Amino acid sequence: MKHKYFTITFIFLTIFSVLTVSAQTRISAAKIKGRVLDETKKPLDFATISLLNASDSALVRTAVSGLDGSFLFENLSAGNYNVSVSMVGYRKLKTKDFTITEASPAKDLGEISVMRDNKMLGEVTVRAVKPFIERKIDRLVVNVESSSVATGSTALEVLQRAPGVTLDQNDNIAMQGKQGVLVMLDGKQTYMSSADVANMLRNMPSSQIETIELITNPSAKYDAAGNSGIINIKTKKSNTVGTNGTLTAGAGMGDNYRGNGGLSLNHRNKNINLFGNYNYSTREQGQNMIIDRIVSGSNVTTYFGQTGSFIRDNDNNNFKAGLDIFIDKKNTLGFLVNGYLNSGSELYNNTTLIGRSFTQTDSSVIAINDASSRYRSMAYNANYKTILDTAGKELSIDLDYSRYKGNENTLYDNHFYNANGSVTAPSFIQNNTPSIINIKAVKLDYSMPFSKTMKMEAGLKSSWVKTDNDFQFERLLNNTWQNDPGRSNQFIYDENVNAGYLNLNKQYKSTSVQLGLRAEQTNSNGNSITTAKEVKRSYIDIFPSVFINQTLSKNHDLGVSYSRRIDRPSYDALNPFMFFLDQYTYNQGNPFLNPQYTNNFELSYNYKKTYSLTFNYSLTRDVITQVLLPDTAKKALFQTNENLDKQINYSMNLNAPISLSKWWSTSNNTSVFYMGFRSPNLRGQELNSGRVVLQLNSQHKFIISPSITGELNGDYTSPLEYGTLKISSQYGLDLGLSKSFMKKKANIKLALSDIFDTREQKISSAYEGLNYNLVQKNETRIGRVTFTYRFGKSEIKPERRRSTGLEAEQSRIKN
Structure with missing residues (x-):
């Protein structure tokens, strides 16, 4: 048993040491700041701010503007950059290129004004319809909210139509033929058994669901349960003050x-x-x-x-x-x-x-x-x-x-x-x-x-059932x-x-x-x-x-x-x-x-x-x-x-x-x-x-x-x-x-x-x-x-999506 503790400790310390050494390349005094306003000079909160490399437009870092429209990037490496500002309903804006050096580590972009784009919004309403099935780099997304077929259905019936998902005669959920799927709600584990999960989804109206994410190979951040991967059901959130x-x-x-x-x-x-x-x-x-x-x-x-x-x-x-x-x-x-x-x-x-x-x-x-x-x-x-x-x-x-x-x-x-x-x-x-x-x-x-x-992520968890x-x-x-x-x-x-x-x-x-x-x-x-x-x-x-x-x-x-x-x-x-x-x-x-x-x-x-x-x-x-x-x-x-x-x-x-x-x-x-x-x-x-x-x-x-x-x-x-x-x-x-x-x-x-x-x-x-x-x-x-x-107001920001500690255990409750 002791050699297992030693192995865990050794690997953790090794990775931590590599991270620490790599962290020493940034300029600690580097700072880029600014403030996003609309055409009436009203602050825009929750606009997406993207810091880009000027040479190839590669994404360096992202931020979200605060309630006063301000944003800040710190601890950056020397280089040539520009900033892109985007928000639904507004024209996308990109600043001129600027340079960060050790001699000149700070850049204040001042007030950045973005304009509404009603024409663009009209086009989005007609054309930019999310597909029912959407492939992302690490998961498959079922956009339930955009589907008329899913209307009036239950979550279980919608899930059964998702690619690679099947239910047996007892409503046990399988993905790509494998049972043992971990079902989560808004990133939180349900801690219920397959039978209770099926019962819950059978009684959940599809109108409550925004998307269903199918994750076939999760990272170490997730509980180790679920050999078939994870199905994450995101419920709808109401979308400034x-x-x-x-x-x-x-x-x-x-x-x-x-x-x-x-x-x-x-x-x-x-x-x-x-x-x-x-x-x-x-x-x-x-x-x-x-x-x-x-x-x-x-x-x-x-x-x-x-x-x-x-x-x-x-x-x-x-x-x-x-x-x-x-x-x-x-x-x-x-x-x-x-x-x-x-x-x-x-x-x-x-x-x-x-x-x-x-x-x-x-x-x-x-x-x-x-x-x-x-x-x-x-x-x-x-x-x-x-x-x-x-x-x-x-x-x-x-x-x-x-x-x-x-x-x-x-x-x-x-x-x-x-x-x-x-x-x-x-x-x-x-x-x-x-x-x-x-x-x-x-x-x-x-x-x-x-x-x-x-970037490093680490965590601890204990559960008692x-x-x-x-x-x-x-x-x-x-x-x-x-x-x-x-x-x-x-x-x-x-x-x-x-x-x-x-x-x-x-x-x-x-x-x-x-x-x-x-x-x-x-x-x-x-x-x-x-x-x-x-x-x-x-x-x-x-x-x-x-x-x-x-x-x-x-x-x-x-x-x-x-x-x-x-x-x-x-x-x-x-x-x-x-x-x-x-x-x-x-x-x-x-x-x-x-x-x-x-x-x-x-x-x-x-x-x-x-x-x-x-x-x-x-x-x-x-x-x-x-x-x-x-x-x-x-x-x-x-x-x-x-x-x-x-x-x-x-x-x-x-x-x-x-x-x-x-x-x-x-x-x-x-x-x-x-x-x-x-x-x-x-x-x-x-x-x-x-x-x-x-x-x-x-x-x-x-x-x-x-x-x-x-x-x-x-x-x-x-x-x-x-x-x-x-x-x-x-x-x-x-x-x-x-x-x-x-x-x-x-x-x-x-x-x-x-x-x-x-x-x-x-x-x-x-x-x-x-x-x-x-x-x-x-x-x-x-x-x-x-x-x-x-x-x-349709522009109200949604509630935070966050993962609770009740995830793997609830998925195992059964009737």
Whole structure:
């Protein structure tokens, strides 16, 4: 253990020493200042000031003008420079060239006046429409706000249309075929499990989302969790001093009704920024499922034909409120609270026919499962950010606390019938599953520019998680509900993770390099109170990362990256509870799951900063995989999580936005990947699955008039294999129309998703000896209408985007 501490210390000190030596090349007295005004001599705050090399216009440093319009650059190297000033709604301005030397280190540019450009703004309104899919150097961005197809949808439905993103039959999110994605909100980790993340996104209206960022290979600054990368969902922010807001209302109809409404407000003056939003949605959603299964025994083969349907009804309340206090130009104090209050009900109807063939039935089971649920979550954040000096040193501290409380009650009404239709043995059981999760975290981030081309980032974080799940299983005997101690259980899980990271960024003439190192210490204890079984773990891991970007020429860029990552089991996956659909279909946790580790390599090429081609290879050991397996003793099919030996993934992604005319633009994304699973001993037999998969995503935007736009989006995923599952191809087509009026303050959007009602999942077994076919069809063809009205001053600056300490842990909460 000691050599790990020595290695971490040595690498940190080595990098710090290199940074310190490199920092000595700047002129400490160098200073460039000025003040930005509009044509009426009114100060312009939050204008973007770019300091450029006079020789090649290369960017040296950026700044944002203060409330009085002033800006300042310090600690610069000698050289020839000019300054560029830009702001939306104003003409871009560039100053004359000037020189900084040791003899003359200061330059006062005085008052810089910029002019409004109404003509330019008019052109931007018509032409500069953001594409639905936008490729940036280190991530893919889905511009939800600009899409009419996304109107009235939920965040989960929009996410499912993102390139390379898929959801399985249980709404587990995968990116480029790999599960274990870390989902963040506004740069903050949700600390929820995949099931709870899906539940949250299912209840979040798309009107609340601005963009979705897909980050396939994150740096050491991020928590090491998430072998598939990070999905960062940025919620909308109200955009000098004053008040503004947005009012949204929508309705939709498929086989069932849904509706939503929301209000967001933002007030800003010289000293504070107060913001908040509230969104309500109600929805009914249906699903149909068919499972045909054949169980072969030593003397007899049994056929199970199962058909089922359910209706899920949800009422959801999501809210956020925050306050930023600008103490002075260098110090900001912020408070944030967000949460949700959701409730729902589900009614399942399942019929299982059992016999010697699918047409010859000798018995049956009819199960009616009636469930109700309530979920409450509150998260609190306090943040302090300070600029330590004029060179740009920054320190940010976050304190976080989150409490999640959920409860689900399910009544299982099972009736067993003979071939002649007579009842043999009715069964009534019920589950009560209260769950409480408390999360505390403290995070410190420090940023230090050593020169105009070198920067260091460092940070520390500790988190503490405690989950308490009480599974109460009861049977109805003699008209009295009685606890079944053999199936009831209380499971308490405690976890503490302590982490530190160091990032070094160095910019050369045409090359940028980032080296990162993250260390994490994990202490955990899973305690099954009822069975008196504990699983304790304590381990330290090191996660290096390397990012290199090379500008080959004006139009060609090449990037190479490597990172090592970890995924710890979700809290519910460790929980040994059993959940039943009927006595032949159930789900069970696995308290003996180990964390999985991934080495991720990526090569990317960009042409004209627009077209991108990315190659990725990753190898995951002890991969946590959701599997469907047979219970031969009960002739049942059950779902659980297992550590498979390894997962191998090769992928290629091509993104090509194309403007076919002034009124027709497209964004096209193609992914080809191979995902293979290997396990020499999965419940007594070898697993070797995998195949090449093609994913296509094409978005088309049409500018019909200055105020009307249309969209047509299509996606296709070829058949794939995931662990023990074979999943057939999936495809669909969406249509949208958007109309702006009232001087662009109001907007109405119409959308029809899955026009031909083709999106469904067909699943069979990749596990030898298990024979089943599952067809699952959700309600996907839905028509929606959404009205949005923006009021107040549109130029108000948004709330700060900042990352809290509650990120990796919340992503692992599950229902």
